[in-house]
Amino acid sequence: MTEKMKCSSCGNEIERDVSFHQCPRCLLNLGFWRGTEDSADGALWDAGSDGERRLGLVDYEILERIGRGGMGVVYRARQLSLDRVVALKMIGLGELASPAALARFRREAEAAAKLEHPNIVAIYEVGEHGADPFLVMRLVEGASLAQKLREFASSVGYDPTQRERAPKESRRQLKIARLLAVVARAIDYAHERGVLHRDLKPSNILLDRDENPHVTDFGIAKLLDEETALTQTTELLGTPSYMAPEQAAGKAVSRTADVYSLGAILYELLTGRPVFDGKRPIEILRRVMEQEPTHPGMFNELLDRDLATICLKCLEKDPERRYGTALEFAEDLERWPALFFACSVGPLGIRRWRA
């Protein structure tokens, strides 16, 4: 029997069941270290300044962590060769993705990287660091739509005394319709090039300082493929509130699944609540698959009926009954203000604001 070792740092004995022969307490203690004391983030310890950058993320100097989503960590980084600041997304899958899934992800990301559209966040590079894939993208200065949901929220409920707020509410609906039309056209552009998004949600729509939308994370959800079961894994897809029923059921998806998600985002912006909610992701999934959405007009008396109809058409359970393309959805949204402002009196006899 070998003699027990002692930790050179804390002096405690290192028990025989510790396979790595180092003090587990001292190692675990390193987890408390936040590592914010210098500019090179600890996540990429070897991308530092010792002049030996060779492989992996050698071209990137990590400036700061700017976000953490379901798929991984996003850093603000400087691309040294081009001296530009970029967003670097490390996708923390660890061992959960098979090599085949990673290869598929790479193909998908490379397809997304070919998209050139003013409202799609450009992907500059797709790579792997150790076992984890990473993406280098244009840095959009601003905030995500998820962070700005409150700014879009209505102050109108189902209350007749709120009618004097009609002009403000009309402007709000117009702003939302215009925003979604721009996003839908960007999605249609991607669809036409064979790229589905698969995970459209407010956090994947970035708003720049002029409030122009930029769609990000195209196809990343594809990494979660059938083989790994991760396609349906809510921790990676985030909330399933925006997921089409056929996607929730694990069936094959087409562009109409993205149309559903666009409708779900529109619904939330118009009503201030997701189409389906629940305490647990699995409850939401079940409702997505089984329940009909509550008419959005139930939550907002001043919601235009035509806009509500456009929204509900996206949310049809049967993909065949939705808009066939994101472009059709965009065109209806763009036509809608003309219909809306053509008549001054709405269906409930409420005088409407005129443009």
Add this chain to the structure above:
Amino acid sequence: MLSSSYQSETSGSQAGRFGTTHWSIVLKAGQGADGALVRLCQIYWPPLYWYIRRRGHAIHEAQDLTQAFFAHLLENRALGGVAPSKGRFRSFLLVSLKHFLDNEWDKARTLKRGGGQMLISWDHLKPEDRELLEPCEQMTPERIFNRRWALMLLERVMNQLRNECVASRKRERFEKLKDYLTGDAAEKSYQEIAAQLNMSEGAVKVTVHRLRRRFGELVRAQIARTVDSPEEIDDEIRQLFAALT
């Protein structure tokens, strides 16, 4: 300061928005796709196995029961008795295992102990592990479970760090400097190591500093996959620390 453009949603109350919460893979596995769950089984078997051993089962029986438990999870039978509405993956697995051992394993045994599925290769079990449960002789099964969980996590982080270094062609540095992760009083001085690695002493110190910081990052990242929110990471580290004391 740049405002983040990539935060996950802030509205709503659903769990599972933070990192990789592993129990949601278990939940979803019931819907027919279980590849990820099989991988989870292969990762998380040690604490479960040692828990079962501490409950008094012999080696082969513990192996069979561990297999059967995972097969049981794969078949989604566990979900009726356990409410994994929220919580740490570690607690979820332990509660599920207890439930299984108390209620289900007789049934599982009649199903050829796991329905014949071999999810785990017992080759990983080292000979010395087969012979002794020390230093856990005085510990409760729960304590052993948590201790093994912590050791498994650290072992995985160590391997991950090694892999990163290998990918960056710094394997030699890692092998020579890994003993410095836990303190400066290792056998060899920085000066000696610096000479061996053909680096300056200052560069060695910087590299050790980065290794420690990266190790800490990876610990937090691993734990993030098993808890509900970033706020729980520190507490989980404290609980695992307690299990190691």
